Amino acid sequence: MRESLQVFLKNATFQYGSRVAYQFQKKRYRYKDIDLLSDQLANALKSRDILVGDRVGILTNNPIHNVITYLAALKVGAVCVPLNPGQDQTIVNEIKKVSEIKCFVVDEKMYKFYGPSTFQEQSIFSLEVFKDSSAVCDLKDIQCFSTDYISTDIEDDNESFIFFTSGSTGVKKGVVLQRKSLLEFIKWGGDFLGVTSNDKFLCHAPLYFDMSLFSLFIPFSLGGMCVLTSNEQRNNPRYLNQLITEEQVSVLHLVPSSLKLLLNEKNQDYKSVRFLGLAGEALPSGNIQMVRSAFQHAHIVNFYGSTEVNEALAFFLPQNVEGMKRLPIGKPLKHVEVCVLNQDLLPCKEGEVGELYVNSSTMLKCYVNKSIDTTFKFLGEDSILKYFPTGDLVKFENDLFYYMGRKDDMVKVQGKRVYLSEVRDLVSKHEAINEVFVCMYKGSLISIVNSNTVINSLEMRVYCSKYLEPHAIPSKFIFIENHLPKTSTGKIDRKLLQECLGG
Structure with missing residues (x-):
């Protein structure tokens, strides 16, 4: 039983x-x-x-x-x-x-x-x-x-x-x-x-x-x-670091934005941590080495998931992350099945970007006051398999899945596709950048950054030009001294930042 x-x-x-x-x-x-x-x-x-x-x-x-x-x-x-x-x-x-x-x-x-x-x-x-x-x-x-x-x-x-x-x-x-x-x-x-x-x-x-x-x-x-x-x-990084050390915490499960606040503090000691799980938002590639160095004795896992599907995919960071250009979200967990479909609900080829659909024994039943039919897509033979459309874009390459951003993160500049997550990821790799937000505003790409040294827009544009197509380079960089605002759950508050641009 x-x-x-x-x-x-x-x-x-x-x-x-x-x-x-x-x-x-x-x-x-x-x-x-x-x-x-x-x-x-x-x-x-x-x-x-x-x-x-x-x-x-x-x-x-x-x-x-x-x-x-x-x-x-x-x-x-x-x-x-x-x-x-x-x-x-x-x-x-x-x-x-x-x-x-x-x-x-x-x-x-x-x-x-x-x-x-x-x-x-x-x-x-x-x-x-x-x-x-x-x-x-x-x-x-x-x-x-x-x-x-x-x-x-x-x-x-x-x-x-x-x-x-x-x-x-x-x-x-x-x-x-x-x-x-x-x-x-x-x-x-x-x-x-x-x-x-x-x-x-x-x-x-x-x-x-x-x-x-x-x-x-x-x-x-x-x-x-x-x-x-x-x-x-x-959201007090000094208090949290002290708590981790005093209580000899062995397992951490954090949103990457919150982890970044911890790592910016001095007097870190994470020797007791044997497992670090990152979830809730994408970890910028520019932070990978910092995280690996701070948690040398820990298994570090980059989870993909959402409230609707819980943890669904996972990638274990290797000890040596030098040269890792982009962080995968890994492979489906044992209780999870996934597929990547295009706009016509046909399977994507390897390397092709499509929407991620998830079937899992831990996923939601439905949304409040919404039917199962409006929450899920029924796929497979005779349309009997229930999949949740995540609204997230991914691609499958070399036996691993990579997160490309939300469907609404794909924008067009000069008629060409730009994935905001890729721009965000590239900007985050610059040694002067702590945090970064990228959005489309009035037809132009804008980047809001918190930096640890004095840097200007021209320097950032020159840096981006080495790795991005001209149409994908932000037309404007806005530098702020403080950390980017966070939601109550510790994620970067994208909605507030876009409202600030409008103000």
Whole structure:
């Protein structure tokens, strides 16, 4: 019989009960502590008629509250909908409406920030003790509930999480994940990384971002530990470097833009790191040598994936990266099938650029309020194989896949195709460049860069002319002293930079 998600997670708490599962701000939480509180919250949820398939919104600044809520919701078969704390109220209301959230787990700060009227149609729970609200089932109430394990028959096909992502378009989409997809992802991660009970993961990703599942659940399943970061300190490279060193973190899973901030700091010590996974955006080729030098003792993997498909392809960086002109995204993982198709949905030849389609046991079920037919393409004989159209352009060469950018990253200059990712990659290789952004603005290619030495547009254009066709050279370089702005998930904020050009 196939092992269910709730049994799999419960077995971990039995096996590793006295070990530390999570650490946040110097406080350590054992497996059995987390299990006890999540059982109590699960029974509290059940008492308010939160049933299988109901959506639970989570708005808290304390990541431990997220973890406990995730486990509690999964125990009763509910669906976790983590939200970005502090985002605009109109977005919260929109997500609440389209997700049909039945209850919220909040902290007191968020409850006051959004106001009671935001939650008046939902049951409210909190893992804090509130001072002045009888409308909230808070920690003192939750601790009165039973610690009995809830034995609920929950189908593997049921939903587990909904993550809202703006993607490259800026329009928020709710990505629905299934319980069986989460379980498959956890098991894959433990096997792929060779996780042991001695491993310590740093959870750098915010918990409303699907990347956080990697560090939250993979070590939990095997007796390892997850070190959590606060929203306030997440983008503080000095604090993060200190945390990695003090806690002897062994596994890092980072967005390349966030890693670059860490590497710009002095007093780095990554000897404890045995595995570094890069995901969420492309790693510029100009940063490869810096990353390899900083993590000399680690396995470094460049992952390709998205909220919709999770990690789907992977490339292990060799020890010697000298002369590597472009970083591959590698090969499909064992539970993944891919194909590269042209605009007519025909297979591309080797070296030809096309859109990547992914079939995976860990991919999304669908988008919120969208049918399966509008989410996937059905390909193969009799059109029975379900593939997700990623919107990403790739090419296959020498037995490896290479990321070429988003479909909307392919622009035409003087009637000729230009892949913005290739221009971005080339500019990043210049020794003076820290970070780079390239876009099309009013018919011209523009590059915004953060440099570590004084350099001008003419020098950059001369440099680019050695490697790029004339039409692919940015017509203008804009130099800024500070790091490029980042989104709340640590990626370069492309939308904001383009808006700045318009301003």
